[in-house]
Amino acid sequence: MTTRIDRAFAAAKAANRPAFVTYLMGGDPDLATSQAILNALPQAGADVIELGLPFSDPMADGVVIQMAGQRALKAGQTLLGVLGMVEEFRRKDENTPIVLMGYYNPIYSFGVDKFLATAKEAGVDGLIIVDLPAEEDNELCIPALKAGINFIRLTTPTTDDKRLPVVLENTSGFVYYVSMTGITGAAIKSRSAVGEAVSRIKTHTDLPVAVGFGIKTAEDAAEIGKHADGIVVGTVLVDAVAKTLVDGKATDKTVSAVRELVADIAAGVKRARA
Amino acid sequence: MDGTNSLRNGPDEHGRFGLYGGRFVAETLMPLILDLEKEYRAAKVDPEYQAQIKDLATHYTGRPSPLYYAERLSKHLGGAKVWFKREELNHTGSHKINNCLGQILLAKRMGKTRIIAETGAGQHGVATATVCAKFDLPCTIFMGATDVERQMPNVLRMKMLGAEVRPVTAGAGTLKDAMNEALRDWVTNVENTYYLIGTAAGPHPYPEMVRDFQSVIGTELKEQFRELEGKLPDAVVACVGGGSNAIGTFHAFLDDPEVAIYGAEAGGHGIDIENGHAASMTGGRPGVLHGNRTYLLQDKDGQILEGHSISAGLDYPGVGPEHSYLHDTKRVTYVPITDNEALEAFQLCTKMEGIIPALESAHGLAQVIKLAPKMGKDQSVVLCLSGRGDKDVESVGKYLGLLK
C-alpha cells in the first residue's frame, strides 16, 4: 500500500528533483491565519508539510520557533486544535502529506491511543517527535505504526554507522537527516559533509532521506538538494510570519509573505539537479 | 533486606524506576548518553576512581559532615529530638559539591574539555564553577534571569571562580528555562561538552549517578546516628527540588520500614493556587520533560507550568524520577511547605541554633517543626540541612521588611 508520503517523494523523484518539505507552527500567530498559510502551502510549492505542535519547552528549537510556539499557545492553540487544522486542510487536499512535529508530553497527556485514532481520522500521515529516540519506541513509535501512521526518525551527525540500524529499524515514511549538531535555526557548517552523510545513510536504507536544519535560501535548497531526496525548510518560513506581525498580531501581509518565500525556495528546489 | 523486594535496586536497564525515568532526549544526545552510562559503569567499579572521590570528599569537601543535635530547637518544639545532618558545612556551602566532584572526574575520564550546567539557587552553579576551577576546565552556567536577581551573591561567586554565567530570559526565567537552554547548548556542542546536571533528574543515567554521588549523606548519617544513639532514627526529612539531597538522604533508609521518610516540596503560595507552587508530586501528574518521565506541573493540555517558590532551588515544575516512584509506592511521604512556613522556619533556626539555613533547607525544617511535637521525647528526627543561607539573606531581608 502506498501512502501519501511515498507518493509525494516518488512524484518529486519522477520530476528529477528533491521533495520540498515545509514547516509551519500550528496556530502561529492565530488559528485562522495559520490555517490560511497551511492551505496555501501546496500551491506555493510544498510537497510535504510539517505542522508544528506548540510546546512550552521546545528543547531542540532555536529562538524563532520557540517564539512561534509561544504565540500559538498564547492564542489558545491546543493539540486538538492542531488536529482540527489537519481535518480542515483535508477537506480540500487529499494528496499533500502532513507530518506533525513536536514533543512528547502533550501527546502523552492527551493519551497515546486516543491521539493516534484522532490523528489518523483527521488525515495525519506521520509524526516526528523530537524527544522520543529509538530507545523509547514502545511509547509512541510502535503504536503509531500499528495505527497506520509513519514514525519519522531524526538521524544526526552523532548517529554513527553502528547506531544507524538501531535508529532506522522502526523508521518509516522517510528519514530526516539533521544537518548539524544543533538546534533549529542554526547555520549549516559544511555542505559537503551533509552530502556524505546522506550517502552513508542511503547504504543502510531504501527510504528517502530528507535534510533539514539550516536550509534558509533557494541557493541552499539547490545545493543540498543535489544529494538529498528532500529538503526541509522551517525557521526562515516561521521568521517570515514573525516579520509581518504588528504587536504580535497577523497583518494582511502574513500569509502572502510565507507563500512568496515558499515559491522562491521551490524554484531553488527545482533547479537542484538541472 | 536486599534482593527482589528491595526498594534500592532501581533503575532497571532502561533507566526506569517503575513507570518513571527513561531516556527522552533528541537523537543527537543519545550516543553521548549511552557513552556516559558505559563510562559510569566502568568508573563505579574502578577502585582508583572511588579512591579519588573519597580523597576529595575528605580533603576538599570536608566530609564527613557532622550530625548535630539541635538541642534548643528540640526543647522548643517539645517532642522528638531534632538532628541536623550538616551538609551546609561542606565546601561551597551545600550538598551540591558531592555530585559535582563525582561528575567532573567522569568528564575528565571521558576527555571532555568544556562543562555546562544549569542552576536555580546558584548553589549548583557555584559548586560546578568550583570544581571547574580546580580541574582547569572552562564552564558556562545557565541561570534564569529571575534567579540571577534573587541569588546575586552566588552569581558573583561563580564569576569570580571563572565561570561564564548566562542569564536565561525565556519563560519565567527560572530553573526550568535554564535547563532548556543548557540542553540546547549541549545539543550544539555535544562533541566536546559535558553537561553536569545538578539534581537527580534528567535522562538516564543522571538520576542514578547523582543519587549515587549524594548517597554519602544518608550512609554517613546512618552510621553517625548509630554511634551516637545506638539505633536508627525514627524519621528523616529533606527538601525536594529536583530531589538530589533528598534521595541522597533517603536511599540508605529505603529498606528500613521503621524509619519514616518525608520529602518537603515547595508549596509556594498554596497548593490550590494554579501556578502558585512548585509541588510537582502533590500538585502535578506524570509527564515527560527534560529527558525523563516524572511528576510534572502541567496544564490540561500537557504544557508545562512555571510554578512558583520563594526558593530558587525548589522552583522547578518536575522532580527526579526515583521520587515519583517512591511517591507512588508510598514509601516516602511528600508534603507541600508554603513560602511563609519556610520563612518562619528560616528565622527560628537562625535565632535558636545560630545556623542560617538555605531557604530550600528551611522547607525541610518546616516539616520537622510540624512533625517533632507529635513524636515522643525518646524519638528522633533527622533533617538534611542541605545548604547555608548566606545567599538568601538579602531576599529574606526584603521579605521581612529589613531592606527596602
Ligand SMILES: Cc1ncc(COP(=O)(O)O)c(C=O)c1O
Ligand atoms: C541548599 C539547597 N538545597 C536543596 C536544593 C534543591 O535541590 P535538590 O532537590 O536537588 O537537592 C538546592 C538547589 O539549588 C539547594 O541549593
